Amino acid sequence: MTKVRVHTISISLDGFMSGPDQNIDAPIGRGGHVLHEWIFETRAARELHAQAGGAEGADSDLLRAGFENVGATIIGRNMFGPVRGDWTEPLWNGWWGEDPPFHHPVFVLTHHPRESLVMAGGTTFHFVTDGADAALEMVKEAAGDGDIIVGGGASTIQQFLRSRAIDELHFAVVPIFLGAGERLFDDLDGAMDHYQCVGTTPSKRVTHYRWARVDAAL
């Protein structure tokens, strides 16, 4: 059965999934890039970029599992780019260059309509202005038999946790402090009471946690 999943979200020991002062030169905020260093050292990440090397192990296994069987992704607009308000020329086409690493449809939640954007490698960005619930229906249709990934940022994940749309959540606690930024686990109105821990996996670099919605885990 198709699942709605969050995977490979890295948070600091003070709970931030991005640092302060996000901008075009610092898409994950000041210091935020350090959150993702463990990813780039895995064999799984190198494979995604058709590169040699990288280490096998728990980090790589969990990363690889997260990317398996994905049919579509949904993200917030701030994760798509630094542009706010109306789309203006030159149009922002995402952080990821001509061939984004998704290779499937990506739905961007926004208040500002825009034509769908076809990129190389099978990634198409669709811009959805009908709100999160309507977007989730479109994403489910587009995903077919594949899973749906809620890709971020923090407020988009929180929205879908509050509505219990998310079945599974995998995140990694990285032993750093960012001091400020966007917290993943905030403004949840008790949503996590409906989830349970289904796995804790320490690795040399981080500690992985997997949580599942209580009814989803039965």
Add this chain to the structure above:
Amino acid sequence: MTKVRVHTISISLDGFMSGPDQNIDAPIGRGGHVLHEWIFETRAARELHAQAGGAEGADSDLLRAGFENVGATIIGRNMFGPVRGDWTEPLWNGWWGEDPPFHHPVFVLTHHPRESLVMAGGTTFHFVTDGADAALEMVKEAAGDGDIIVGGGASTIQQFLRSRAIDELHFAVVPIFLGAGERLFDDLDGAMDHYQCVGTTPSKRVTHYRWARVDAAL
């Protein structure tokens, strides 16, 4: 050399060291007692209470190490009790009964003067109204060759992290969510940039982190 230490602070995955709605029936706030369950299952905790049983292992070892060579403790008033404002009869004598588990001088930061309170088993509570810096000087004198423990709560630890008074910090991340309460790592004005991770120890129940001030670790 004598050290100023924080040890055995338990925080949830969303960063809280106590739950919401702290009161006389829920000294660690709603749900907060779950943060400490791992402690009571250790051999070291049973020893402290002169009880049999309890499990050996990383949890027990780190707990035991935290309690070794302590000369004095400093805590905030809210950790001493639920009383706010002036001390009124019947006087509150702490959460810990007639024989508190400290067995050394404990300095309570407060704005409201009060006579020192001698308990059984070597614990004396002193009430310090001259502020955190003055209190720390008194605690250092009282500690002699022993270490000084900053016992909490969150705002007291934050205060001594901001002033870099703390040399070492040991905390455990417990795989639960509390949703609200007091966060340990908040309002730190970048203080943690002056600390570095000196150990990460996963156990079956929690993940332990040890941090040290950069100059203290050299």
